[in-house]
Amino acid sequence: MIDLTINCGLVRNILVRFIHSEITRTGYQRAVINLSGGIDSAVSCALASEALGPENVLAIRLPYKTSSPDSLEHAQLLIDQLGIQSITIPISDMVEPLIGRFPEMTKTRKGNIMARVRMIIAYDQSEEFHGLVVGTGNKTEILLGYTTLFGDSACALNPIGDLYKTQVRQLARDLHIPQVIIEKPPSADLWQGQTDESELGFTYEKVDQLLYLLVDQRYQIFECIQEGFEEEFIKAVANRVQRYQFKRSLPPIAKISSRTIGADFLYFRDWGT
Amino acid sequence: MKIKIALAQINTRLGDLSSNLEHHLSIASEACQNNADLVVFPELSLTGYSLQDLVPQVAIQPSKEEPLFKQLLHASLEIDMVVGFVEEDARHRFHIAAAYISKGEIVHIHRKVHLPTYGIFDEKRFLAAGNTFRAFDTRFGRIGLLICEDFWHVSSPYLLWQDGADIFLLQSASPGRGVTDENIGSADWVETVNRSYAGLFTAFFAHSNRVGFEDGLYFWGGATLFDPDGKLVAMGPYDQESITYAEMDLSQLRRTRTRLPLLRDERPEIVLHELGRILKHD
Numbered sequence: 001m002i003d004l005t006i007n008c009g010l011v012r013n014i015l016v017r018f019i020h021s022e023i024t025r026t027g028y029q030r031a032v033i034n035l036s037g038g039i040d041s042a043v044s045c046a047l048a049s050e051a052l053g054p055e056n057v058l059a060i061r062l063p064y065k066t067s068s069p070d071s072l073e074h075a076q077l078l079i080d081q082l083g084i085q086s087i088t089i090p091i092s093d094m095v096e097p098l099i100g101r102f103p104e105m106t107k108t109r110k111g112n113i114m115a116r117v118r119m120i121i122a123y124d125q126s127e128e129f130h131g132l133v134v135g136t137g138n139k140t141e142i143l144l145g146y147t148t149l150f151g152d153s154a155c156a157l158n159p160i161g162d163l164y165k166t167q168v169r170q171l172a173r174d175l176h177i178p179q180v181i182i183e184k185p186p187s188a189d190l191w192q193g194q195t196d197e198s199e200l201g202f203t204y205e206k207v208d209q210l211l212y213l214l215v216d217q218r219y220q221i222f223e224c225i226q227e228g229f230e231e232e233f234i235k236a237v238a239n240r241v242q243r244y245q246f247k248r249s250l251p252p253i254a255k256i257s258s259r260t261i262g263a264d265f266l267y268f269r270d271w272g273t
Numbered sequence: 274m275k276i277k278i279a280l281a282q283i284n285t286r287l288g289d290l291s292s293n294l295e296h297h298l299s300i301a302s303e304a305c306q307n308n309a310d311l312v313v314f315p316e317l318s319l320t321g322y323s324l325q326d327l328v329p330q331v332a333i334q335p336s337k338e339e340p341l342f343k344q345l346l347h348a349s350l351e352i353d354m355v356v357g358f359v360e361e362d363a364r365h366r367f368h369i370a371a372a373y374i375s376k377g378e379i380v381h382i383h384r385k386v387h388l389p390t391y392g393i394f395d396e397k398r399f400l401a402a403g404n405t406f407r408a409f410d411t412r413f414g415r416i417g418l419l420i421c422e423d424f425w426h427v428s429s430p431y432l433l434w435q436d437g438a439d440i441f442l443l444q445s446a447s448p449g450r451g452v453t454d455e456n457i458g459s460a461d462w463v464e465t466v467n468r469s470y471a472g473l474f475t476a477f478f479a480h481s482n483r484v485g486f487e488d489g490l491y492f493w494g495g496a497t498l499f500d501p502d503g504k505l506v507a508m509g510p511y512d513q514e515s516i517t518y519a520e521m522d523l524s525q526l527r528r529t530r531t532r533l534p535l536l537r538d539e540r541p542e543i544v545l546h547e548l549g550r551i552l553k554h555d
Contacts (some may be wrong), residue, residue, distance in 0.1 A: 010457065017486070046354055272287060
């Protein structure tokens, strides 16, 4: 049996202290988080609230005109439960003029524009609130590249990036995230009726198990087949992981000098702190 | 003889020697006030762990005149200390090192032999490896120093044991990994190994591991002292800065080794002979 069970108490303790350490060592005390109404941002908010105190966390709700009303409502449930600060900024007026210029625009382009406008607002509020942007991307979506580059993936630190989606669910229960947020089908809510699992073509339950074998346990493809996964599915997932490496990397810099940033100019971000 | 040991599981500022030095001096003075004889700091305690290109900037050639060591040596008039730092040798190779200092003297320096360069570790890229394991005499008896990956190799404490070490002082900057069980996976492993070594070598094993974060890496603390029976004498908390005090009753060595004469019955000449044969065949 492939078991992705985590010790939630242990994980929660590490992540809360991680947020506190990585924010306070830069001279900040506060966090801003785009709160979609989904489980990932709810978990990031709850962890940040525990780390910094609810008064030091700003949740930003960013509805588009086609966003599900449930999303706003679920976000509010969490804001009320945690007692964190919040602001709601509808994005339609910002997004529409650009979309309106291109009548044939695809859903993907529109979704990317929405994600990037939300990023602009998060960073603007970061300046106003004097807090760092806390990320909400889980390990499954980072590995699958199921994210908008410089959009929802943009952040100053990401507490949940080493947890698979199904592990985020475990942690959400431990954090007493409202049941309705944990149980609803995951969706980027970029257009009506969108769900992650129908778009990806597989369930998180299944792909998390495979990713755990491929990535964490370093299984080879034939060993995954022996574990009962279809070859076609394994190859599709492995290809996706490879294809989206660019979303997980800083842009390569052409090496010309004797010392090049990222290649042989190497320092941790926490340098000096 | 009874020795009071202080295991200082501290956080560090990455690459900031003067602030880390200040922290050492204040911990040493606190340990002294609590009547400790010896304080053990973690690996790279004066510099922080994830140094990368900071290595040459924080490297030290230790001597009585070197300004940072001068202050440490002054503090060592009151209390013996084991500190972690980057040592630059005469030909400008940089080593992860641990110094045992006492009564104003540098008694011994151990250069980390096993530099992990896999997974999250990249030590060989930036640092040179040491090539000796030597026990040394102190006012408390014969001691062996090991730094983190050194004690993931069973040969390291074995050699120190055969070289006469009865007290083993281990330093780590051990990043936590593995969150499926009751305890952090790497913490479990280190505790099990320390306990086993203490029992197998019928000796004292003290371990000092740092706390805090560097980027995503998380250090878990949890200092331990195991006695020659493999029993846990004291343990520090996980995750937070703390000084753990514990007593080493050196007469325990005699009692344990009378009951369980593993040291007496060990046959290092067979190890030497067989290794000679094995290595020749390679």
